[in-house]
Amino acid sequence: DVKVTQSSRYLVKRTGEKVFLECVQDMDHENMFWYRQDPGLGLRLIYFSYDVKMKEKGDIPEGYSVSREKKERFSLILESASTNQTSMYLCASSPFPLAYEQYFGPGTRLTVT
Amino acid sequence: AQSVTQLDSQVPVFEEAPVELRCNYSSSVSVYLFWYVQYPNQGLQLLLKYLSGSTLVESINGFEAEFNKSQTSFHLRKPSVHISDTAEYFCAVSEGGATNKLIFGTGTLLAVQP
Numbered sequence: 744d745v746k747v748t749q750s751s752r753y754l755v756k757r758t759g760e761k762v763f764l765e766c767v768q769d770m771d772h773e774n775m776f777w778y779r780q781d782p783g784l785g786l787r788l789i790y791f792s793y794d795v796k797m798k799e800k801g802d803i804p805e806g807y808s809v810s811r812e813k814k815e816r817f818s819l820i821l822e823s824a825s826t827n828q829t830s831m832y833l834c835a836s837s838p839f840p841l842a843y844e845q846y847f848g849p850g851t852r853l854t855v856t
Numbered sequence: 857a858q859s860v861t862q863l864d865s866q867v868p869v870f871e872e873a874p875v876e877l878r879c880n881y882s883s884s885v886s887v888y889l890f891w892y893v894q895y896p897n898q899g900l901q902l903l904l905k906y907l908s909g910s911t912l913v914e915s916i917n918g919f920e921a922e923f924n925k926s927q928t929s930f931h932l933r934k935p936s937v938h939i940s941d942t943a944e945y946f947c948a949v950s951e952g953g954a955t956n957k958l959i960f961g962t963g964t965l966l967a968v969q970p
Binding site: 747774776778783784785786787788791801833835837839843844845846847848849850 | 862865888890892898899900901902905907946950952956957958960961962963
């Protein structure tokens with residue numbers, strides 16, 4: 744089975760802190776994604792990566808950056824956390840090119856106070 | 857730009873009753889369609905998908921969805937729901953390609969009552 748793990752299930756940070764969210768997949772997938780999930784808004788794509796060191800902005804990249812130094816690991820970075828970044832963050836991966844669905848991690852619920 | 861519309865934010869239903877969760881998408885090109893389910897405090901799990909072929913697709917737990925190209929819809933149905941089906945359901949669309957980006961709807965909370 745594909746397994747996508749995220750470093751924390753729950754995280755509480757203070758405004759202005761630098762926050763790292765880590766995601767690891769064990770199926771050698773080329774593509775990895777970071778979403779945030781908010782009530783009534785569904786999932787919105789923050790960034791995605793289609794190869795090591797390659798990244799593209801999604802729909803809401805402002806305030807975030809990403810890093811992909813190894814194929815299995817994709818990190819989301821909040822350079823200076825703000826209260827409006829309080830949300831559920833979901834990581835996903837997918838292979839290329841044979842399958843089309845994405846496989847999701849359990850999510851990290853981040854609260855910024 | 858593609859978009860996915862799930863008009864119902866919440867659908868309350870009694871146990872053993874039928875249910876339909878609606879999903880419409882906007883795209884002029886061939887698409888791939890997905891339903892994901894999210895149980896409380898969990899990530900998303902793929903429920904079923906339409907890539908090509910038969911327009912009626914089924915999941916292992918009794919859900920089915922029908923791709924209707926003329927109506928640009930991919931509604932999810934189950935003839936008899938269980939308490940354990942209580943979850944949030946997300947419809948998603950992809951145009952495929954190298955990066956396989958998904959566009960998600962806003963989700964529908966299926967609340968099954970005894």
